[in-house]
Amino acid sequence: MKKPLTGALCALALAAPAALVAAAPAAAAPAPAPAAVAVNFAGTVALSNCSGSLVRMPNSVDSDPGLILTNGHCLETGMPAAGQVITNQTSTRGFTLLNASGGSLGTVKANRVLYSTMTDTDVTLYRLSSSYATIKSRYGISALTLDTAHPVAGSSIKVVSGYWKKIYSCSVDGFAYRLKEGSWTWKDSVRYTSGCDIIGGTSGSPVVDATTGKVVAVNNTINEDSQTCTVNNPCEVDQNGTVTIRPGLGYAQETYTIPNCFAPGNVLDLTRAGCVLPRP
Structure with a gap:
């Protein structure tokens, strides 16, 4: 395991002597494809053995504690067994925060493993001791946002x-x-x-x-x-x-189902409606 109509408009008119036939309206031009965004290293982190990222839920606010997303098999205490779910475990793990070009900005530290499992998915979420606002003020880095839509084939x-x-x-x-x-x-x-x-x-x-x-x-x-x-x-x-x-x-x-499991304040709540992450 590692630590993707054009359609044509046809018009039919019956001609009659001295009749005026209105021209069919021109087909609307297709909307241009969305422009790609610049994806770089800003907001990503390096672990001692893996990679990760500083993330936020769509409803997270700047005063909330930051979250680090990585794999379940990257957990510092070892890979969770099949069927095992770990929540609210004390942690002091550090993460090297990167800027857009991949340069090191400093270390952000966790105070808790909020969630970790290798059952149904392979994910660990750490809670940091610093808020998004503090990280932005100190390092100029914003968190990446978790999408709430299922990924699309071909994207x-x-x-x-x-x-x-x-x-x-x-x-x-x-x-x-x-x-x-x-x-x-x-x-x-x-x-x-x-x-x-x-x-x-x-x-x-x-x-x-x-x-x-x-x-x-x-x-x-x-x-x-x-x-x-x-x-x-x-x-x-x-x-x-x-x-x-x-x-x-x-x-x-x-990761699109993860936000359903977080209440305001980046509080993990596996009982929330729509939360399908495995429970302990």
Whole structure:
């Protein structure tokens, strides 16, 4: 596991002597495609063994404590077992905050692991001791926003690794109904097209939509050795139980459901309506 009518308008008129036939209105020009945003390292972080990002929920406010998003398998106390969910665990972990070009700005520190699991998804969320406002004032960095919409097949994405200070560019190839790796199983995983050939240390990188600039997933694994369902060699399992391996293709875990699990103030609440994250 790693630490993507033109239509024509036809008009029919019946001619009559001395009749005036009105010209059909011109078809409206198609709307231009949205311009891509500049995706860089601002707001990403480097961990001791992984990558991550400073993130906010759509309803977060500047006075809220900052949040760091990374993988469950990047947890400093070791990878959660299948079926294990960790919440509200004390932490003093530090993260190197990066600027747009990948330069180090300083260290932000966690005071708690709010949530960590490798069941259904592969995610850890840390709460920082500093607010977004404090981080912005001290470092000039704003948090990345978690999208609340499901990723779209074919959309352009960037996998931004703070550990390696490298940005991978590819598209969403599709989605794996179930992704199995070792003893863990993840649901509705994002599959990359070629180009996002991630390596160790990229685990936990934010997957950023290249059009909106929002985080749509968290990078977590790739099939390295063409093996089937082993560690570092995830396999896809469809609704009928058919197993498929895709050597050399990487995957990420969707994040659009995470905001449903946070109350105002960046308070984790797994009982909120719409929250589908596994509970302890």
